[in-house]
Amino acid sequence: MRDFIITTDSNADLPADFIKEHQLTIIPQYYAFGDVVYGDERNLTPEEFYTMMEKGDLPTSMANNPAVIRDKFEKILQEDKDILHIAFSSTLSGSYNNVVMIAKELMEEYKDSTISVVDTLNVSLGEAFFVMEAIDRKKSNQTMDQIKLWLENNRQNSHVEFTVDDVNHLYRGGRISKTTSIVLGIVNIKPLLYLTPEGKLASKGTIRGRKRSLSALVKNMGDHITSETRCKRVGIVHAKAIEDAQFVASLVAETYPDAEVIINDISPSIGTHAGPGAIGICYLVLPEESM
Template sequence: MYRITTESICDVDVNYLQQRNCDVLFYSYTADGKEYLDDMWRQPQQQESLYAALQKGKPSTSLINQSRYEQFFLERLQTEDVLHIAFSSGLSSSANNAFLAAQKIEKMNLPHKLKVVDTLSGCGGMALLVEHALDMRDGGATMEEVWRWLEDNKLRPRHYFFTSDLSYLRRSGRVSGAVMLIGNLLRLCPVMRATDEGKLVAYAKTITAKKAEQKLIAEMLSQAEGGVDYDKTLYVAHAWCPQTAQAVADLAKLTFPRLKDIRISPIGSILSCHCGPGTTAIFFWGKDNCR
């Protein structure tokens, strides 16, 4: 038997992951000089405090260092093999630290094996991969088979999102100050996507959030496995804008009548620090392994 592990930035309900025997390594962030664990919103009041901190300035996020990975892996390798599903290397150096930890542990010649996957995904895209890996494991697949499937299919999850406030993307360096000022003045909502390198890029601009919602669904219609007949899970994530997320979900229901299910959830604290309030995202299985 083997253990599948992942990181809090996948934004899957932590209780659900625990029920499925999936361990989580938690990120952290700092606001007002105090460090907080990215506890995947197990404490509702933490959402309120982070929102308040975002209004004052940009909280800082911390990557997971090599030492923390080593400790996390070694605790589990005492009794079983470990397959770790990591956050995109295109958005954080954490994945590289995970690989460095794995290389160091490999030299210890332990009786149990460790494999790490750089998902090139985050949030709901990462959630799709984690859930599929758990389904494969529970269906009898070996760790090697699950690892190989993840490596061969990790670019299939599509990530599309938009924000109604460019200020936070400006703080994280995604847009220039001039673009932010003009965009906010004209009520521009940039639509962004994840690339093959696991990075985020803006590729379209819409006027008003309503048109941005329609743009997300149009992209899904073009990119989803099966097109209008898409019959798998759709993740809809949001940063303090549940009404917008619900509007996107409702539009998806009308467009894709065979949807298996739609899961609406808040974006976790780490990504919220960078995208800011007013962000809405969708994640679904693409028709091929290329974004």
């Protein structure tokens, strides 16, 4: 049986030390300020990126680069290893389709190789938790096919919810109307958004005040976690809002003390649409027997 390598993309927002520890191959997602494109050799730290946004610079995001995908995948195939790629939601980017296209081309060239691509229908640490599960299951000697099947069967058990501090970025990204953005800004009402089972962004309503919106992220976890289910990891992601992220993490620790809490930055290609101050919560809810 051939060995296989687990890969993913930078939109998974995996902590840098985790990537290094597991020597993960990461397909970069790109973003730009004007004509300057970032995401691979040239990059900005999250702090630099969000500071530029605060100063009024407006970035754009773009899909991954097929040439870069081919290069990274081919290096793995040349080592006689297969690939299990865990991808960003296909409904939010063309990146998934780019990976599938290159995978098909490479399997025609490397006849004995397999590249399996999993559409997580997820973003940020919601996507990352599937990578972590895949790594855990590989260590337990599960095959690539077994892991892929588990990932696809459990996509609907992932939950991602977030709120933003400045609704104008949602307007720029086409998520809300200009009138709505003006009204929300005036009355200090914060939107709550979530990722649907189909991997699309949708509104969960609004709430007045920043602190109340952050508390609601944790309160809403109770809609999915029951006495018969558990989540072993909870992710808190933020866009230059570490103190708010720590506040949310403290609420999670009080309510779900058995869960591992991970805090990380929202990557620029996602943060382009959320803006500075965005806070998200991500968690995978599983039946007890699946833990």
